[in-house]
Amino acid sequence: MNDLVIEAESLVKRYGAFPAVDGISFTVRENECFGVLGPNGAGKSTTIKMVACSSPVSAGSLRVAGLDVRTHAREVKRRLGLVPQEDNLDEDLPVRKNLEVYARYYGLSARVAGPRIDEVLELFQLTEKAGAKIDDLSGGMKRRLVIARALVHEPSILVLDEPTTGLDPQARHLVWQKLRLLKTRGVTMLLTTHYMDEAAHLCDRLVIMHRGKVLCEGNPHALIAEHAGERVLELRLSPEELVSLLSEVRNIPGVAVEEVEDIVYVFGAGPTAERIALAVGNPSRAFLRPGNLEDVFLRLTGRGLLD
Secondary structure, eight states, X not given: OTTEEEEEEEEEEEETTEEEEEEEEEEEETTOEEEEEOSTTSSHHHHHHHHTTSSOOOEEEEEETTEETTTOHHHHXXXXXXXXXXXXXXXTSBHXXXXXXXXXXXXXXXXXXXXXXXXXXXXXXXXXXXXXXXXXXXXXXXHHHHHHHHTTTOOSEEEEXXXXXXXXXXXXXXXXXXXXXXXXXXXXXXXXXXXHHHHHHHOSEEEEEETTEEEEEXXXXXHHHHHTOSEEEEEOOOHHHHHHHHHHHTTSTTOEEEEETTEEEEESOTHHHHHHHHHHOOTTTEEEEEOOHHHHHHHHHOSSOOO
C-alpha cells in the first residue's frame, strides 16, 4: 500500500541476550495518529528509538517513508520531527534561539526559519516568551516548546514519546488540541503514552505492547468493545453479598469477572449488571460505567506492578 508511512515487520531489538522488542509488526498510514501503549519496560521507547534511527535494528525490517532505516538513516531523520520523553532544551539559550539553532541543524536559512519559528511559537502560545530564559518557563511551556521545536523544519512525520507526561490537565488538553490541528494539516503521528484518555482522544489506531510483544492492535473504540464491553460493573461489597450477586452473572455467556483486592470488576454482564447496580442503589458500592481503554490495557497487561 502506497499510503504506509511506517512499516515494521518482525522487528527485534536486543540488548545482549535480552529482547527489548521481540518480533513486532505494525504499520502506520499517512495522516493518522498511531499509538504505542504499554507498561514500563514494554518496549515502547525502544521502538521509537529504532524509528528515529537513534538505535540500530537487531533483526526484522523497518521502513520509514519507504526508506530502510538501516541504509537511509540520514534521509529518514530529515522527514521526522522527534519529541523525546525528556525536555532536552539548551538552558543557556533563550526560547527563540533554541529554535533558531535547531533550524540550522536542518540547513534552514534565517530567511526560511524566521517565519516558521514565528508560526510554531504562535501555535503553542509561546510568542510572548520568545526572549525568555528556559529556566523561567513552566513545565508545560517547556513541553510545548519541545513540540514546537520538532515542527520547525516542517516534518511529515511527528514522533512523540510520552509528550504530556507531568503536565497539568489544562496543559495536556492544549497539547491535544494542537496535535489534532497538526493532523488536519496532514502530519502523521507516532505516539507513545501512559495516559489512556490521551490515546483514546488522539489515536486512530494503536497497539498495546507487553514484554516486547504486541498483544493487540486496532481502533481504540473497537478494542474497548472487544475486550471491555460497552459497560463495566465495579462492585465494592462484602464477601457475603458478592457470593449471591456473582452467581447471577457467572453463567452469562461472555461474562468476565476480575477480583482486584477490594474491587470486583464485571465485564459483559449486560442488563444483569444494570439490574444489580439498581438493586444495590449506591454508586460507591456498585458502580456501572462505560468501558474504557484503561480496562483494555489492564485486562491484557495485568494489574500488578512491573519492575
